[in-house]
Amino acid sequence: MNTNEIINTAKEHLLHTYNRYPVAFDHGKGVRLYDTDGKEYLDFCAGIAVYALGYGNRKYEDALKSQIEKISHTSNYYYSEPLARASAALTKAAGLPKVFFTNSGAEAVEGAIKAARKYAYNKDRTTDHEIIAMEHSFHGRTFGALSVTGNSHYREAFEPMIGNVKFAGFNDLESVKALVNDKTCAVIMETVQGEGGIYPADPGFVRGVRKLCDENDILLILDEIQCGMGRSGSMFAYMQYGIKPDILTVAKAVGCSIPVGAFLVNEKVAASSLVPGDHGTTYGGNPLACTAVAAVLEIFEEEHITDHVNEVAPYLEQKLKEIAASYDFIKGERGLGLMRGLIFDTDKVNPGDVVKTALSHGLVLITAGKDVLRFLPPLVITKADIDEMANRLKATLAEHIC
Numbered sequence: 001m002n003t004n005e006i007i008n009t010a011k012e013h014l015l016h017t018y019n020r021y022p023v024a025f026d027h028g029k030g031v032r033l034y035d036t037d038g039k040e041y042l043d044f045c046a047g048i049a050v051y052a053l054g055y056g057n058r059k060y061e062d063a064l065k066s067q068i069e070k071i072s073h074t075s076n077y078y079y080s081e082p083l084a085r086a087s088a089a090l091t092k093a094a095g096l097p098k099v100f101f102t103n104s105g106a107e108a109v110e111g112a113i114k115a116a117r118k119y120a121y122n123k124d125r126t127t128d129h130e131i132i133a134m135e136h137s138f139h140g141r142t143f144g145a146l147s148v149t150g151n152s153h154y155r156e157a158f159e160p161m162i163g164n165v166k167f168a169g170f171n172d173l174e175s176v177k178a179l180v181n182d183k184t185c186a187v188i189m190e191t192v193q194g195e196g197g198i199y200p201a202d203p204g205f206v207r208g209v210r211k212l213c214d215e216n217d218i219l220l221i222l223d224e225i226q227c228g229m230g231r232s233g234s235m236f237a238y239m240q241y242g243i244k245p246d247i248l249t250v251a252k253a254v255g256c257s258i259p260v261g262a263f264l265v266n267e268k269v270a271a272s273s274l275v276p277g278d279h280g281t282t283y284g285g286n287p288l289a290c291t292a293v294a295a296v297l298e299i300f301e302e303e304h305i306t307d308h309v310n311e312v313a314p315y316l317e318q319k320l321k322e323i324a325a326s327y328d329f330i331k332g333e334r335g336l337g338l339m340r341g342l343i344f345d346t347d348k349v350n351p352g353d354v355v356k357t358a359l360s361h362g363l364v365l366i367t368a369g370k371d372v373l374r375f376l377p378p379l380v381i382t383k384a385d386i387d388e389m390a391n392r393l394k395a396t397l398a399e400h401i402c
């Protein structure tokens with residue numbers, strides 16, 4: 001099929017829930033993507049923080065190929081070696097002892113919410129427990145995940161939500177305290193808000209919420225589906241805050257293209273929440289998905305990916321700060337590690353339009369929130385790639401100077 005045939009056929013048959021760009025990607029190599037016309041792009045999106053290792057990692061691909069030749073799926077009635085390896089590797093990397101594998105991020109959040117409700121139920125044998133979530137948060141599109149997503153636009157048409165969810169201001173400890181009562185079972189938040197506009201949590205806020213949770217036996221659920229897996233410069237962003245969550249959700253880069261997510265819990269939650277019969281999934285944790293997870297985590301260690309992130313991220317930050325200072329329609333820059341954003345003055349330039357222009361200049365970017373141009377490169381990006389990105393971005397922005 002040529003590009004037009006691909007786009008027209010897909011458009012005709014897909015339910016129109018995405019406004020896709022008129023590009024069909026064909027293959028990738030390293031941090032570059034190639035479309036069906038052979039045009040090359042520098043990828044600063046990584047399939048939305050998924051392809052951490054870049055395209056065509058030999059070890060990762062060989063592991064998947066040989067597993068496909070053996071067996072890809074068995075169901076959760078049985079054990080498999082990839083399941084054993086992935087669960088050992090992910091619990092070690094995440095610093096939490098028990099894991100449940102899912103097929104997506106939203107499903108990891110669903111499981112986390114169920115674990116929190118069950119923990120509270122086991123304590124007082126009552127239901128109707130409450131969850132505190134954050135404004136401008138994003139946790140996914142299924143009902144549980146949507147119910148704790150702090151963007152009423154996403155929720156409005158689908159009410160009622162799961163109920164008993166209250167929203168506090170992110171980085172506003174007093175607003176969290178004000179919502180706590182004896183029915184509160186969990187606080188859920190992203191360590192770095194992604195879709196909402198790249199807002200890292202303040203250290204004082206995270207520690208304050210942790211203390212508040214400890215004092216009231218409330219579970220702290222950190223959603224690191226986007227900011228986790230090395231992107232922040234540590235394996236999980238929470239590790240930079242000197243605290244630990246009770247429950248952690250992961251997805252995106254943990255499978256590096258194979259759809260897989262997980263939620264992990266500490267001993268306290270493992271001992272008194274979900275038991276056989278409470279939760280399940282057919283595909284979750286199958287041998288193929290777990291081969292991906294085990295390979296990804298092995299490569300992270302062998303290639304010292306977090307060290308690499310710490311080496312290149314300050315360079316990206318500096319380049320973006322220089323760019324922010326050079327254009328009157330860019331108000332600033334923020335982020336953590338290789339999860340960064342340029343903040344636009346949307347009265348002058350819309351970052352969504354910049355994404356389109358960037359594609360024509362061979363640069364793949366996405367937006368976050370209403371006013372942020374988001375940078376989520378593969379974690380293996382080099383300083384030379386960052387220079388190249390900066391050049392293509394400047395050529396892009398030149399078209400938006402009025």
Ligand SMILES: *Cc1c(COP(=O)(O)O)cnc(C)c1O
Pocket residue numbers: 104105106107109138139140141190194195223224225226227251252261
């Ligand atoms: C992407 C994302 C999700 C949802 O993950 P899906 O795999 O799309 O269901 C949840 N939380 C955060 C922080 C995310 O970035």
